[in-house]
Amino acid sequence: MALTDQAIDKIKAMIVSGELPPGSRLPKEGELALQLGLSRSSLREAVRALTAMQILVTRQGDGTYVSDLEPQRLLENLSFVSDVSRGATALHLLQVRRLLEPQAAALAATRATEEDLAALRRILDEATAAGDVEEFIRCDIDFHRAIADLVANPVLSAILDMLSTQTQRVRILRGTEAAQAIDHAHREHEAILAALRDGDAQLAAAAAAVHVAALERWVRDAGGH
Template structure:
């Protein structure tokens, strides 16, 4: 194991064990290095890496602290990974979205308030008046995220927000290259909303699955036809 990786693991172990609580200040560099049996250089590299992961935060002139460790912070590293994903990695992200979002959509069927359903209806109306695929996908993202927010689980919302917004370029490419893609998406959205308005959890989940699977299958087919093709996610 590289010395930097060892240092990262030791600091993480202190956090997991409660020796370094969220919001607490790390000991001075020389003290922590001696405590962990590390060189100061290895410790510095570990702190830089953990800061990039948002596990630690550095306050100029004040020292280094354990972050709040809130899920939205820790998921930012996943957000970056999704940003740079292409090809088969993008396909894997869509597969994860398909596994999670339909279940959340089904749960939302019993939780959405009348005003929430009206807001969803308004989003769909606006999505039918847009001039570009990019505008449509922006409304598409807003529609799905509003449904997931009704579940009331911030971790789930953040995770699906990452997956949804970071797969938007695939949907833009599909919408640009496939003649009936936008019409199909409109119909899928109507099916999802109709099921939600009927409070039918199973139908809502099924409609969401069909909707997400369409993009996934298109990307899988594109990669199969041209394995070297890189479609930004």
């Protein structure tokens, strides 16, 4: 194992053990290097890597701190995987989404209030009035995010956000007959909302599964691009 990897593992171990809790300031570089038995250069490389992962945050003139370690922060970098995914990788991400999103819709059906349903209705009305693909996709993201948020599980919301970014959705639509794909998406969104309005968890799950399966089919038909 490279020295930098060893340094990363040692700092992670301090965080996992609670020795460095979220929001805590790292000891001074010399002290921490001595404590961990590392050279300063290895420690610096480890800190840079952990900062890129958003496990650590550097405050100019104040030092380096453990981040809040919230799932949304830690999963943020993984959205890059979705942004660049093509071919089999894009399909794999959609398959994971198809496992998770129907369950989110099913739970949302048991929790949605009249206010929640009205907000979802407004999003779909905005999607219908969208003037271009990008605007439609912004509404699409808002719709699915709002449903996931009804589950009140920030980890689930963060994972679903990561699985399907705006960049990926734009690429999928532009790889298809966009007008036809958007028309299908409108109908599938309406079916999901109808199931949520009825409080029918099984129907909501089925409608969400059909919707994501259609996206998989478009990706396959477009050769994964």
